[in-house]
Amino acid sequence: MAHMYKQHSQILLTTNEMGKADSAAVVAGVPAMELMAAAGKAVADAVLGRWSRCSVLVLCGPGNNGGDGFVVSQLLLSAGWPVRLAFWGSVEKLSPEAAHFYYAWQGEVEAYSVDLLEQTDLVIDAMFGAGLTHALEDKARDMVDGIIERKIPVCAIDVPSGVDGTTGAALGNVAPAELTVTFFRQKPGHLLFPGRGLCGKLVVADIGIPDPVLDELNLQTWENSPELWCRDYPWPRSEEHKFHRGHAVVYGGENITGASRLTARGAMRIGAGLVSLAVPIKAWAIYATAMTSVMVVKLEQSQEAEDFEELLLDPRHNVIAVGPGAGLAGFERIRTRKIVLAALATNRPTVLDADALSAFADDPKILFDAINGPCVMTPHEGEFARLFPTFNESTDINKSPDINEQCVADKLTRTRLAAKLSGAVVVLKGADTVIASPDGRAIINSNAPADLATGGSGDVLAGFIVGLLAQGMLPFDAAAAAVWLHGEVGNEVGIGLIADDLPNHLPKVLSAFKRQYFSD
Ligand SMILES: NC(=O)C1=CN([C@@H]2O[C@H](COP(=O)(O)OP(=O)(O)OC[C@H]3O[C@@H](n4cnc5c(N)ncnc54)[C@H](OP(=O)(O)O)[C@@H]3O)[C@@H](O)[C@H]2O)[C@H](O)CC1
Numbered sequence: 001m002a003h004m005y006k007q008h009s010q011i012l013l014t015t016n017e018m019g020k021a022d023s024a025a026v027v028a029g030v031p032a033m034e035l036m037a038a039a040g041k042a043v044a045d046a047v048l049g050r051w052s053r054c055s056v057l058v059l060c061g062p063g064n065n066g067g068d069g070f071v072v073s074q075l076l077l078s079a080g081w082p083v084r085l086a087f088w089g090s091v092e093k094l095s096p097e098a099a100h101f102y103y104a105w106q107g108e109v110e111a112y113s114v115d116l117l118e119q120t121d122l123v124i125d126a127m128f129g130a131g132l133t134h135a136l137e138d139k140a141r142d143m144v145d146g147i148i149e150r151k152i153p154v155c156a157i158d159v160p161s162g163v164d165g166t167t168g169a170a171l172g173n174v175a176p177a178e179l180t181v182t183f184f185r186q187k188p189g190h191l192l193f194p195g196r197g198l199c200g201k202l203v204v205a206d207i208g209i210p211d212p213v214l215d216e217l218n219l220q221t222w223e224n225s226p227e228l229w230c231r232d233y234p235w236p237r238s239e240e241h242k243f244h245r246g247h248a249v250v251y252g253g254e255n256i257t258g259a260s261r262l263t264a265r266g267a268m269r270i271g272a273g274l275v276s277l278a279v280p281i282k283a284w285a286i287y288a289t290a291m292t293s294v295m296v297v298k299l300e301q302s303q304e305a306e307d308f309e310e311l312l313l314d315p316r317h318n319v320i321a322v323g324p325g326a327g328l329a330g331f332e333r334i335r336t337r338k339i340v341l342a343a344l345a346t347n348r349p350t351v352l353d354a355d356a357l358s359a360f361a362d363d364p365k366i367l368f369d370a371i372n373g374p375c376v377m378t379p380h381e382g383e384f385a386r387l388f389p390t391f392n393e394s395t396d397i398n399k400s401p402d403i404n405e406q407c408v409a410d411k412l413t414r415t416r417l418a419a420k421l422s423g424a425v426v427v428l429k430g431a432d433t434v435i436a437s438p439d440g441r442a443i444i445n446s447n448a449p450a451d452l453a454t455g456g457s458g459d460v461l462a463g464f465i466v467g468l469l470a471q472g473m474l475p476f477d478a479a480a481a482a483v484w485l486h487g488e489v490g491n492e493v494g495i496g497l498i499a500d501d502l503p504n505h506l507p508k509v510l511s512a513f514k515r516q517y518f519s520d
């Protein structure tokens with residue numbers, strides 16, 4: 001995993017880390033003035049590339065985001081565009097570089113007024129960027145409301161004003177951008193909702209910050225991409241046979257039989273050598289008729305958990321998945337808990353999804369105490385809320401979180417805390433799935449289409465993860481790879497997708513992935 005830390009292009013920087021990178025660049029000899037000039041030029045170039053000459057209003061704020069705005073204004077004016085500039089702040093408080101570009105602006109400086117919006121075709125939002133501390137107020141808020149009301153196209157500098165670059169939270173109303181130009185690296189807030197939905201198209205511009213400044217920072221967050229894990233991807237090798245590619249055991253419940261079948265099929269498709277679906281004897285016939293490549297194993301009615309434990313005595317059964325369709329009604333909850341605890345007692349890589357998580361809703365500590373080996377949990381927000389403690393925004397991630405605290409933290413922080421608390425890799429699913437490791441690393445996924453929000457899609461994801469674990473991938477890598485491939489298959493199938501399509505279309509996606517990232 002060490003190589004992952006050197007993968008700089010996928011690194012995401014919090015606003016704080018971006019500030020450190022910026023300062024390190026200045027120490028390394030890149031003048032702050034040049035950084036601002038380059039930032040403004042990148043925005044002007046992006047505007048000239050996307051829009052035709054039109055009437056532009058540049059809204060500059062009190063900090064360096066406003067400084068970038070002064071640069072853009074002058075460049076567009078020089079390009080012959082009709083530009084007006086409105087400034088909200090005090091000139092005396094500007095940084096030296098922002099003040100320099102303020103005085104370099106050759107046009108008039110106006111005060112914020114919604115009347116300015118009347119003859120405006122395009123707004124450049126240079127109000128607030130990395131330095132946003134609270135929701136917009138007074139004239140700035142009125143401007144945002146006016147832009148929203150008039151549906152004026154916006155190009156945002158760094159982030160749409162009001163979006164927290166670190167968390168993606170929207171502090172109050174935000175005018176959605178058609179284009180956002182950020183600098184050096186993306187920020188988590190560009191990938192996490194609602195921020196992601198407010199950025200429009202995102203451009204990341206090089207402004208001359210040298211990559212080595214990243215080496216000094218202990219960076220822990222990435223955007224999901226094969227570059228992070230493709231070197232450890234378990235491509236089948238010609239000298240191997242199926243026993244080299246692992247044997248996954250998937251537990252299937254007695255009522256909702258489709259869920260675990262999707263998991264088992266997902267595991268097969270992604271390359272597990274063998275998959276056994278262990279099911280209650282009552283439902284055995286249903287499973288056995290439906291499955292072909294997957295082996296169906298009977299568990300006796302009165303001693304399912306014991307039979308399951310016995311099945312796991314075979315050391316060839318190297319990974320386990322429990323949860324999809326496992327059951328929560330009445331006695332089923334107790335049985336699901338026993339099955340989960342039997343799986344975890346083996347210390348073999350285990351994927352816990354759906355009912356396997358909800359079964360511990362009344363006492364999550366029992367579950368967390370049982371996790372001593374490699375484990376991946378894949379909750380959606382509802383399951384997460386049932387299982388995980390709630391934390392304060394002020395909770396210090398370095399201290400052991402208290403299980404009873406109230407959670408209002410952002411998705412990235414919550415997932416990290418959950419991983420740290422439980423000892424499992426946590427995959428908090430959604431349009432902006434976050435994958436976090438107990439050691440603090442986290443990955444945000446961004447390739448999943450809305451079509452994946454359909455019944456059974458998560459069951460297949462659990463199958464992809466367990467299938468990769470079966471072939472020896474480490475839990476954090478396996479989770480990230482499975483989530484990315486799942487997103488790719490979602491894009492491949494597109495509208496009309498049902499979960500059954502996901503395993504069936506995986507081969508095509510794997511072939512394309514292999515062509516691009518693997519050379520024998
Ligand atoms: N490499 C770089 O990082 C570069 C960054 N550039 C640009 O600079 C901004 C970050 O600039 P910064 O000055 O740190 O922050 P802002 O421009 O976002 O604004 C900070 C000031 O705004 C005040 N503030 C914050 N929130 C509000 C609010 N809701 N209402 C009113 N005022 C607010 C804040 O005052 P506080 O007292 O609250 O602290 C500050 O006065 C970055 O986003 C880039 O665009 C460079 O130009 C290129 C290099």
Ligand SMILES: [K+]
Nearest residue numbers: 125128159161
């Ligand atoms: K902005």
